[in-house]
Amino acid sequence: MSLHQLIYLSKASRHLDSVDFLKLLGVARENNLNLRVTGSLFYNGGWFLQVLEGDLHIIQDLYRKIENDDRHMQAKVLYLEPANSRTFSRWTMNMINLDEEHDSKYHILRDLLDAAVKGNMIDGLSAPVKLLKVFSDDNLFGIR
Numbered sequence: 001m002s003l004h005q006l007i008y009l010s011k012a013s014r015h016l017d018s019v020d021f022l023k024l025l026g027v028a029r030e031n032n033l034n035l036r037v038t039g040s041l042f043y044n045g046g047w048f049l050q051v052l053e054g055d056l057h058i059i060q061d062l063y064r065k066i067e068n069d070d071r072h073m074q075a076k077v078l079y080l081e082p083a084n085s086r087t088f089s090r091w092t093m094n095m096i097n098l099d100e101e102h103d104s105k106y107h108i109l110r111d112l113l114d115a116a117v118k119g120n121m122i123d124g125l126s127a128p129v130k131l132l133k134v135f136s137d138d139n140l141f142g143i144r
């Protein structure tokens, strides 16, 4: 097993609500459990940023399936690197819906998604690198 992390950005083809996500995550979590894939999905009402963690070939195949999903378009891989450990080890697929979640602790994630969409750096780091750092550095989001 060669642990890698893949992060992609995509544009939602329509607005998704919590019922849509329940359906999406039900399927994703069952598949990912079988594939030993973990990760997190972020949505801000217009864009998705998703982290997939697992064996290189498995996450590449999974990404090829996901990118053809008509719930989103313009999928673009921003990051694909080996990793020593999983950042979202507890999650077959964590989900943070920034469209519905307005707590101030999510500000950093809103800024991160904006930076990813615009291709901007954030605190001197690319958005995917900063995202992984936010979740591995502290327990702001209770993920550890």
Ligand SMILES: Cc1cc2nc3c(=O)[nH]c(=O)nc-3n(C[C@H](O)[C@H](O)[C@H](O)COP(=O)(O)O)c2cc1C
Pocket: 024, 027, 028, 029, 031, 032, 041, 048, 050, 062, 065, 066, 067, 068, 069, 071, 072, 093
């Ligand atoms: C933004 C987004 C993220 C998704 N993430 C996953 C995922 O992590 N794992 C997964 O199996 N399917 C994911 N899907 C769903 C797949 O595109 C596809 O519908 C699903 O894997 C089909 O599963 P099935 O082959 O078991 O029917 C995602 C879809 C979207 C739009």
